[in-house]
Amino acid sequence: MSVPETPKGIAAIRERLGYQPVLLAVAALLAGAALTWAHGATKAPIAAAEAADLRTTLAQVMPAGFADNDLLADVVEVDGGRGPVRVHVARRAGAAVGAVFRMAERGYAGEVALLMAVDADGRVLGVRVLKHAETPGLGDKIDRAKSPWIDGFAGKSLAEPAPAQWAVNKDGGVFDAFAGATITPRAVVKAVRAGLEFFSAQRAEILGDRS
Amino acid sequence: MSHARILREGLWGNNVVFSQMLALCPTMAVTTSGTNALAMGLATTAVLVVSNMLVSLIRDVVSTQVRIPVFVVLIATLVTIVDLALNAWAHELYKVLGLFIALIVVNCAILGRAEAFASKNGVAASAVDGLATGLGFTLALTVIGLIRELFGAGTLFAQASLLLGPSFAFLEMRVPAYEGALLMILPPGGFAVLGLLLAAKRVFEGRQRADAAASVPVAAS
Numbered sequence: 001m002s003v004p005e006t007p008k009g010i011a012a013i014r015e016r017l018g019y020q021p022v023l024l025a026v027a028a029l030l031a032g033a034a035l036t037w038a039h040g041a042t043k044a045p046i047a048a049a050e051a052a053d054l055r056t057t058l059a060q061v062m063p064a065g066f067a068d069n070d071l072l073a074d075v076v077e078v079d080g081g082r083g084p085v086r087v088h089v090a091r092r093a094g095a096a097v098g099a100v101f102r103m104a105e106r107g108y109a110g111e112v113a114l115l116m117a118v119d120a121d122g123r124v125l126g127v128r129v130l131k132h133a134e135t136p137g138l139g140d141k142i143d144r145a146k147s148p149w150i151d152g153f154a155g156k157s158l159a160e161p162a163p164a165q166w167a168v169n170k171d172g173g174v175f176d177a178f179a180g181a182t183i184t185p186r187a188v189v190k191a192v193r194a195g196l197e198f199f200s201a202q203r204a205e206i207l208g209d210r211s
Numbered sequence: 212m213s214h215a216r217i218l219r220e221g222l223w224g225n226n227v228v229f230s231q232m233l234a235l236c237p238t239m240a241v242t243t244s245g246t247n248a249l250a251m252g253l254a255t256t257a258v259l260v261v262s263n264m265l266v267s268l269i270r271d272v273v274s275t276q277v278r279i280p281v282f283v284v285l286i287a288t289l290v291t292i293v294d295l296a297l298n299a300w301a302h303e304l305y306k307v308l309g310l311f312i313a314l315i316v317v318n319c320a321i322l323g324r325a326e327a328f329a330s331k332n333g334v335a336a337s338a339v340d341g342l343a344t345g346l347g348f349t350l351a352l353t354v355i356g357l358i359r360e361l362f363g364a365g366t367l368f369a370q371a372s373l374l375l376g377p378s379f380a381f382l383e384m385r386v387p388a389y390e391g392a393l394l395m396i397l398p399p400g401g402f403a404v405l406g407l408l409l410a411a412k413r414v415f416e417g418r419q420r421a422d423a424a425a426s427v428p429v430a431a432s
Contacts, residue, residue, distance in 0.1 A: 014272075023281065024280060034292065035292070038291070038292040042296060049299065135393075
């Protein structure tokens with residue numbers, strides 16, 4: 001043949017137009033396959049680890065021995081106004097004695113997510129911050145690891161303190177606002193109060209007809 | 212380039228933060244404490260070594276026209292798998308590091324090394340380059356993190372035992388009776404520390420060059 005010498009092997013086909021989309025498709029396909037495999041292999045361990053996390057937090061918001069059921073398995077979905085809320089029902093000897101659920105409120109930097117436990121009479125048992133992005137050194141005092149501030153909610157209900165005093169002390173309420181950060185504790189107080197209102201509005205549905 | 216030279220370049224001469232000025236977004240975001248900075252550095256190093264090796268392996272198959280999307284897909288896949296694996300089998304570590312892992316995808320240093328080095332060199336050299344660049348990044352981050360933490364919170368390596376295990380609790384130190392200047396933890400502190408460190412490196416390197424020039428006056432003429 002009189003064709004001039006061309007590059008051999010991979011170098012020859014690498015520059016052809018048809019090679020580019022095929023290469024991209026193969027790369028995407030392999031990446032997809034690798035991700036599918038990784039997702040399948042890690043699905044069960046991740047779910048187990050997250051359940052363990054939730055179990056730990058559940059134990060923190062509720063006094064030891066308060067409930068004797070498996071809170072993780074005892075879940076009711078209740079309409080919370082802004083979509084369904086997953087409520088873990090605490091039972092002792094079969095009777096519903098309280099509820100644990102997640103609340104969220106806009107803080108200073110994004111959402112502050114809380115897990116709060118309420119007893120059957122609508123009193124707060126405990127609150128823990130699950131997730132926040134507040135200013136380190138200021139707003140992060142809502143985190144139990146940094147400050148015991150969050151324990152101040154225990155025993156509070158919609159009746160005690162009075163509705164007007166469900167605010168930080170700067171706004172005439174009973175809850176401390178720590179120096180330098182007002183927006184963060186304000187958001188937490190608002191979220192806890194909203195949680196109590198949600199519980200009192202949906203009490204019958206959450207605790208069920210058995211109680 | 213010899214492996215020792217690659218190491219020296221990555222760690223100091225061509226340091227990804229202090230010289231190339233790359234990856235500044237994760238640098239600013241995670242250097243609020245020495246522990247965070249160290250964790251981000253080590254996670255990035257692991258991804259860099261593997262991504263450099265993979266890119267080097269496939270460099271003959273990938274054509275120049277579509278190399279960038281192929282590298283991006285490869286790096287993103289790799290980081291996602293690391294993210295899933297950590298979440299599944301090192302959950303405690305993941306809770307500390309989780310936020311940073313996702314940030315590695317947007318670390319331009321990884322694509323930068325794939326493009327500038329791994330796509331043109333062998334697997335062994337690329338692995339060394341990934342390691343050197345990663346350790347250089349870790350060094351830069353940890354130094355910035357420690358300075359910000361020391362002045363901002365009055366601690367050093369706070370919560371290191373959470374990341375590295377209880378046996379590393381000895382790293383944790385705190386300055387007695389010092390509340391810290393919050394400014395150093397906030398973004399302006401990060402820029403200030405980085406700026407001062409860059410200036411210091413410039414001065415140091417300028418002196419070195421002047422010394423080198425002074426020591427060989429005859430040979431140069």
